[in-house]
Amino acid sequence: MVLHMPWNRNLGGSRVQLELADEFQAMGHEVEKFDYYDAFPKTISSLLGKIYRSSFSAKAKAFVQANAHRFDIIDAHQGNLPFSKEELGFKGLLVARSVGLYAFYDEFAHLEKTKWPPKKKRTRIKNWLHSWRSKKGNYECLRSLQTCDLINLPNHDELAYAGDVLGLGEKSFVFPFGLSPQRQQAFAEVIQPAGVRLNNKQVVFIGTWGTRKGSRDWAEIIKSVKAKVCDVRFLFLGSGFSAKFVLEDLNLTANEGIEIIPQFTSDELPNFLSGATVGAFPSYIEGFGFAVLEKLACGLPTVAYDVPGPREMLGNFEENFMVVPGDREGFSNQIVKLLTLEASKYSRLSQRCVEVAQMFCWRKIAQDTLKVYIDFWERL
Template sequence: MSNVNKPLKILMILHMPWNRNLGGARVQLELAEEFQLLGHQVEKFDILDAFPHSKFSRLTSLTRPSFATKARAYVEANAHRFDIIDAHQGNLPFSKGKLGFEGLLVARSVGLYAFCEEFASFEKTKWAIKPQGNPISRFLRNWRNKQESPYYLKSLEACDLINLPNFDELKYVKEQWGLEKKSVVFPFGLSEQRQQKFISVIPPSEIRLSHQEIVFIGYWSPRKGSRDWAEIIRRIKEKIPKAKFLFLGTGVDPAQVLADLEQPPCEWIKIVPSYDSEELPELLSTATVGAFPSYMEGFGFAVLEKLASGLPTIAYDIPGPRDMLSSLDTKLMVSVGSVEEFANRLIDILQLSPKSYSILSEQCVQKAKRFSWKEIARAHLEVYTELLQSIK
């Protein structure tokens, strides 16, 4: 086994703010915390470091230099200080020679870009999504996407190691690009402290079942299932009139959510556009069952945290959630887009006996405990250290 006790200097690079409330950033941020607890040094270079004086708007994001250009300049100036660079896919589409870096270069996926492109095509077909924004913005966005789209594959080809969040992505990387030999799968996780916070506020099963509350966590968008919810609600209310719905972290005005749900303001639908990450355990404590009709994920923090809260969670059978739910209970997954089946599974959970619900709830907690950041961080370091030794 490689020696992972030697202090390493690690640079995290990401094209978004270093913010725990953002799922994409949270992965590296929380891994960094675990690395530091193990005695390693971690620094970051994020979008705010790249553009510290910018007034962020849709227009400036389309007209400023690419993040990759800024990241390259930073690495060229600081490469000598780091043993490992862990960058989001597309952030460093350059060879180590061009970067002047001799350590381990990692390209990280928190949702493979190729899968995002596939969903974008699917979305246009399924829902006839029309272009949004004014023509100038659309032109600039399309131009920028055309310029930067090649960065994603280039970054995977240039790196020493591809870090993937689920096994479906590993299969794709193998079959489409033949890059499986330098790929590794690491799931996302929770810290021991956060897991304990969820557990500490779990109420008795009888109380949870009496609430009859269904909870969704995620940004309100077609990718996360927003177009399916109106029918899901109608089907559930037909069978369980007292059912309630909680939508967390939608990121949009509640009026827009209600319009998509085809419902007026009412006491049985609660919408929380944003919340602090530390508030989530308490917010989930009133719920009975989780619902996650997402069409595309890297891993799915929303599923993992509901499991940690003891909430049986129904999800579409997609990469990410599949890695958590398939070995827990296959009845928790339904075919992608099967709204009737999705609603029926939620109804089944709401109608469980307290004993059956309690058993399933405890299984959810135990499943979540298997996704420990502490252990995942140690596994990262073993792989990173072994590869670092082999290239030096």
């Protein structure tokens, strides 16, 4: 497993390969990883991972060239190995993995520039540097998709893009993200009765505080929901920023029923979600969306923007919990609708949430993934 970020279960990007590795090992296979800290062992800040992606690819190339003979399959993040197999000296199966296709994120970056142009000069300079880096990063991502044997994608929108736009559909496959049976059980054990959750009236969001995750939309969403459900409360988990920063960004105060928890560990999440009523996820672009999947696993009906990733899960409901990206009023109305459900309807919907989450099991996904990997590997 090759990835330009730390091998850390609390990070969504690396968590995919880490938890798949757990399943592969349980099936009797040997798995090693080459991550950001293997490439740069003296680095302290994990945030530099994105900045030095190009440097990481050079380190990853050197590692593969020295160790290629030891591996049958290399599963690398898009852009991490933008080289031909001949350059790498590797004869096994080379996989390029997306946990959010570069082209989709680049499209959002252009939307962000036009819809929310930065006012501060410092932010404009920072964005220019990011754009400059992204050009090379995007080239390396595309190159890695072109030179690999197989492309692993997390949703069907990316599959359509790989086929229709990149012309790489024949070697592209969708494997969603999942939860282990143990993780599913941890969420199931803390689900409280419908009456308790409806009385609690808490809306929960999981994600880093930023434009892509909907930070520019939340102030209006909160105001609109509170106008119709006056005693509603909001919980923001994993913001990455202090409560003071988030509240100032919202132009709100703490006494308005808003709680911000900047950081938490993966094991703490079930308890944080146990008493919540509704999940909310106004993200503009995702690879898949662990934040949606884990809310569903905890029996929380979840409202999201209709974007790649969340569609894979929320499309399995008879009710439509997705709204057009940026439709703050529609998003708020869906939250209010769920907060005011009758207990019996809420209970049935909560159970359906658990059932949908159980459709995404790492054990099954690992088996399906390995079946395709081995099939391609045997052809080689």
